[in-house]
Amino acid sequence: MSKFFVRENQITNNRIEILDDDVNHIKNVLRLNVNEEIKICNQDSSKNYKCKILEISPKKVICEILEELENEAEGNVELHIFQGLPKADKMELIIQKGTELGVTEFIPVNMKRCIVKLDGKDEIKKIDRWNKISEVAAKQSGRDIIPKVRSLETVKQLENQINDFDLFLVAYEMEKENYIKNELQKLKPTKENYKIAVLIGPEGGLEHMEVETLKTAGAKVISLGSRILRTETVALQVSSIIMYELENGGK
Numbered sequence: 001m002s003k004f005f006v007r008e009n010q011i012t013n014n015r016i017e018i019l020d021d022d023v024n025h026i027k028n029v030l031r032l033n034v035n036e037e038i039k040i041c042n043q044d045s046s047k048n049y050k051c052k053i054l055e056i057s058p059k060k061v062i063c064e065i066l067e068e069l070e071n072e073a074e075g076n077v078e079l080h081i082f083q084g085l086p087k088a089d090k091m092e093l094i095i096q097k098g099t100e101l102g103v104t105e106f107i108p109v110n111m112k113r114c115i116v117k118l119d120g121k122d123e124i125k126k127i128d129r130w131n132k133i134s135e136v137a138a139k140q141s142g143r144d145i146i147p148k149v150r151s152l153e154t155v156k157q158l159e160n161q162i163n164d165f166d167l168f169l170v171a172y173e174m175e176k177e178n179y180i181k182n183e184l185q186k187l188k189p190t191k192e193n194y195k196i197a198v199l200i201g202p203e204g205g206l207e208h209m210e211v212e213t214l215k216t217a218g219a220k221v222i223s224l225g226s227r228i229l230r231t232e233t234v235a236l237q238v239s240s241i242i243m244y245e246l247e248n249g250g251k
Contacts, residue, residue: 001050002030003039003139005146016040016051018061026053026061038063039142046071046144073144075247078195079239080105080165082158084202085114086231094235095130099137099147101239102247106130107150109158113204118152127151155210158199159217168197168219171234172211175223180238183220184245194246200234 004026010017018026018040026032034053040063041048048071051063081098083091085108095106108130110117118126130149138146162168167187169180187194199206199214215221224237 001037001039002026002032003041003142005041005043005135005139008042008044011042014065015054016049016063016065018063019059023056023059023061027056032056037066039069040065041144043146046074048144071144073142075102075243076193077102077243077247078104078193079242080107080195080197081235081239082107082109082153082197082199083235084109084111084200084206084231085116085118085152086202087116090232091126091130092133093232095133095147095149096137097236098239099134099143100141101236102143102243103147103239104145105148105150106134108152109199110152110154111202111210112207114202115204116202123152155213158214161197162214162218164195165197166191166195168199168214169238170199170206170211170214170219170221171201171224171238172206172221173223173228174208174211175221178220178222180222180224180241181245183222184242188246196242196246198235198238198242200231200238203231 004018004022006016006018032053034056036053038051038053039048040051048069050066050069052066053061054064055062079102081103083094083106091108098106127149134147134149167183169183211221224234229237
């Protein structure tokens with residue numbers, strides 16, 4: 001069953017009004033008709049509804065709420081990926097697949113070895129596009145939230161955010177002793193819900209001083225094994241490991 005997101009102000013009594021690009025998707029891509037059923041998620045409250053289409057017009061689709069559904073797509077792990085700005089369309093892949101895997105938020109980071117530079121209008125356009133990719137992936141994978149892509153940050157800005165998380169990991173290819181499993185095992189018995197951040201370097205990796213700065217501020221530097229992974233592979237591997245180990249008690 002297809003899923004769509006709306007805001008609180010699009011819900012009135014037992015009716016939901018779908019607007020903008022979703023109207024075209026319903027009419028011309030999915031070719032849905034009146035009386036067919038869809039899922040709708042209130043983006044402001046994460047409440048899910050099974051709905052029936054009542055009316056389809058050029059500018060809006062009106063639906064009737066049939067029942068409220070249980071939220072099953074979001075677990076007990078809030079995962080934030082701080083991604084060193086990569087080249088080409090790699091960030092799009094990270095956002096799309098990370099959304100499917102359960103990531104809560106993506107934050108592009110400008111680092112010393114980043115080849116790509118964003119500023120001004122280019123940054124605004126990229127962030128808008130990345131948020132749209134997140135929205136499409138959230139619909140496809142049945143998420144109850146749309147993961148947000150924040151504006152570009154620097155390593156210096158991250159120092160003040162480390163204590164906002166239960167665990168802030170830095171994936172570093174030069175680390176040889178402390179593996180991600182060690183840090184997750186320390187955390188696992190202490191809580192039922194987790195707020196975790198992972199910093200991943202760009203194609204050229206992390207500068208030693210960047211790592212030391214974050215380590216001094218409280219981040220945990222980890223190894224992912226003996227092989228050197230591409231930056232987009234790291235994001236997906238780390239997300240998968242964390243969700244496997246911690247989501248819903250690791251069951």
